[in-house]
Amino acid sequence: MNTSTATAPVVKSGLTAEQFIQKYANHPTYIPPRGPELNAKNWQAEAALRMFLNNLTDEVAEAPADLVVYGGTGQAARTPEDARNIIEVLLELEEDESLMVQSGKPVGKVRTHPEAPRVLIANSNLVPHWATWEYFNDLRKRGLIMYGQMTAGSWIYIGSQGILQGTYETFAACGDRYFNGDLRHKLLVTGGLGGMGGAQPLAATIAGATFLGVDVDPDRIKKRLDTRYIDKMTHNYEEAKQWVLEAKERGEAISVGLVGDIGDVLERLIADNITPEILTDQTSAHDPINGYVPNGLSLQEAKELRQQDPAKYKVLSLKSMARHVGFMLELQRRGSRTFDYGNNLREFAQQGGEANAFNIPGFVPEYIRPLFCQGKGPFRWAALSGDPEDIRVTDEALKELFPENTHMIKWLDEAQEKVAFQGLPCRICWLGMGEREKAGLLFNQLVREGKVKAPIVIGRDHLDCGSVASPYRETEGMKDGSDAISDWPLLNLMSNTAGGATWVSFHHGGGVGIGYSQHAGMVILADGTERAERCLRRVLHNDPAMGIFRHADAGYEAAQENARKFGLEL
Template sequence: MYSGHPMGLFPSSKDAPRVVVTNGMVIPNYSSPDDLERFNALGVSQYGQMTAGSFMYIGPQGIVHGTTITVMNAFRKVLAKGESPAGKIFLTAGLGGMSGAQPKAGNIAGCITICAEVNPNAATKRHEQGWVDVLIDNMDDLIARVRNAKEQSEVVSIAYIGNVVEIWERFFEEDIYIHLGSDQTSLHNPWSGGYYPIGLSYDDSNTLLRDDPSAFKDEVQKTLRRHAIAVNKHNASGTYFFDYGNAFLLECSRAGADVMADNGIDFKYQSYVQDILGPMCFDYGFGPFRWVCASGKSDDLDKTDEIAVGVLQTIMENSPKEIQLQMQDNITWIKDAKQNKLVVGSQARILYADAEGRMKIAQAFNDAVAEGQIGPVVLGRDHHDVSGTDSPYRETSNIYDGSKFTADMAIHNVIGDSFRGATWVSIHNGGGVGWGEVINGGFGMLLDGSAEAESKLNNMLFYDVNNGIARRSWARNEEAIFAIKREMERTPGLKVTLANIVDDNIFENI
């Protein structure tokens, strides 16, 4: 598949992937947003996308899980040990395709989620679908409802129809303390309606966008500057703000907002990958493993949930303390997954597991298929993972040796997976953070209960995760050095080059 074009069926070998997908791969010097528009219009290329481009999209379940893990760990950073997030505020924006998952994740994490959405239809739809508990379209009502929720230590999610900047500013005036703040508007696409300006209704904004795009852009940049000022004020009183991978800080900086750190290079705030998912998950190999029951039967999904819980509990008995929290969070997640009603369409599931977890769960599924307990299972993962994606402002933002702007890892990953047994592989330019900002890849792997499937899953899943840990370890990420050394101890054939750590004083005294 060449950027959506089915180029052809070529004779191949039985062990090769059935499908090879590339999207948006262009010569780097011709990879600007304007180039994309031109190539797209010519029909010769298309926006890469992440899981959608890899035929591994499972609806919002993936983002619910990722957001739950992020919010839970963010609260662990700001609360005392054992303190509950109930009655504490998580303020964010966006109830769109992916961002609509935020209130459900907030409910699972157990806090008060306030999610602003300028589009009344999107907010109403999310409310009707049960993704958010309460719908409010008036600021005074919001303030009263939030004060009450705080007093009652409630776990509740509230959609506010309006601009998120209104909440940031008004809550400061009202002295309402926000524990966590983030944003999930579509700032990877700021000039075409991804982020709406304050002071205009949704309809008026769209009219301005249509009639005078350059005035719309000015309004967006003005709003971003106000947004940052309000966040900074709350942050000065203790709010923990994180960028959730939607290019919020990047676009704020481009708009001249006050978001740069003193060194003028970094942002004032860390991204959720730099501070949370990178060191706590990715560097240990924990990432979004997912599967789809090809039978389409919900009973099969229940059975696979049970199998996964059993496998994770067994592994956890002997796992090191460094990864116990991740194991426990994912055991809790999978136990509650059915009751949280996360399935949309395909009978699919996601959880975070490391290489050992993914291989053992997959092996147990393959055995269950062989025994006829369940129908065939297709494995895959989100691209928002340890290895498949090079994205300097998101997945690889916690890499500090300068290599975060390289994309060798993603390319190695897709080539390596393809000859180790993947049923299909894919690689894309763009996806999530925008065209030219990321190279990301994925795979699909069929488990049909055969011995070949067992050999392929072991070979490929091992590489798929450890390739990324090796790269993260070479970037001197402590957690990844720990994980790759541990893997080398138990896997004799694995030999990864380890970095010699140089004492900073040596550099300083040169």
């Protein structure tokens, strides 16, 4: 069945499924196709196919051989065989069919219709009584489940840029609140420079701060260096200290990546009487076994101990997190503006013996919730053409569409100059209620008029205003105490499915780990068609509206005012 209303003729690549796999998905080498030619039977399936492969390309993924995209264990598919099967189904998927994916394994197709999602994804979900890392890891060893993180298993991870503006917004909000909006001559220190934490150095320097980031894995820092997210790299603490202190004195926004253990580095900063103005962390603390590396172990020793004695590994990891947070608390007492960045470090530090771990506030209630009350969040898009010029066109079109949004315009100008693309060219900027719908319709028009060379994929992080229940992160400290109610992400999932998103997902645990969150993802295609326009109008209204519904119901006056402003009251 073909009901496409594309205005341009559809050109097929002519590759068989086997030829396609050999060219684009010969494990462990994955390459997203580029250009205007279709490999699948329609652009909806093609978009899912390209973004799936984009998640796994070595420019983007942490470990393509293991299908790990980011976060230590966050996968796009469960096994190489499952990845191949997903690709084969997407190549043949009709516009009245939808593929179902259960924790990275394609399990069936259902009869739907052209405005239904082409892919329905559920990752890492467990009945609450059994939602523990121990039970999950047993299932994973038996090949029954995978960890989808947030955007890894929903095929919309776009490299470090994906969290870049959200990180910038957080650092800028900290500057506004505590430093009169000026982070020059301010030192920001953090741990973790992986797939999510790797956005921190560039976000900090765009915000004007001097940055010191620490990671035990030199390859992670090297990747940020190669993609221009970080300016300098060293294995030497004294050298790093000299660089950042001199830059801070000059008011120079540079970023330094130091190979080392974050706990050890914080201990040395304390001994040297150096108190950073801002302190946070994005180590892989959501997973005490497969993410965090205990103090005193090399990467190889950690890898071996994980396999030989995971129970011992977890004990060491929790003790190290407690030590790590203990140093953060000491720097907080000395004056550092210290906050948790949503990796569940506080909870596991508390389990490891640091009773005061939650004296460190979370970043959402501290800085981001006012944006959520406006329906604002991480709106991202990818140019399926593979041509960076298409992103430049969308950037300029958005600046013309929202001339009064000077904050967004400044961000896009900075991003054009400083952000290196990973995989398919992509962009992110935080947009709110009303803005997302207008932006999506604009992109659809650009495709229809041929101003970009291929369709545009629009998505977002699961960390959004109305898509997640995470009591130690996005929904921490809700005004009405509704932190742990996960009806909201389920309603988000259902509204985006009913509205006609191109693919949808529902995950458990992303960001903070098994047992601690549930969240929904959404991706929608702008392919220039009337069908796409109808879906964009619904989805890009419903999705941010969920954030306003959620926060208005919790009693936030700003959200209630926005509900009235946008006609969202019952």
